[in-house]
Amino acid sequence: MLVIRLVFMLLMVAAVACVAAYMFTGEVAWRRRGLLIVKWTVLAGLAGAVVLLLERLTLAL
Structure with a gap:
């Protein structure tokens, strides 16, 4: 789960950087x-x- 959170945060930062570069x-x-x-x-x-x-x-079962 930690890896998915890290990838999600890095993708958000990259998207903001691309929008800033576009602006x-x-x-x-x-x-x-x-x-x-x-x-x-x-x-x-x-x-x-x-x-x-x-x-x-899985915890519920």
Whole structure:
């Protein structure tokens, strides 16, 4: 779970950095990269939620 949290936080930092680079330079490539990273951040968050759910289910059984 620690690894998933770390990946989630690093992806969030990278997305903010890409958006900041887009705002600073105005290049569309940075916005595209930022949105791609946000997509992967959402997927990492969902994976973390699934891991938590599976942990709770195994404790309940």
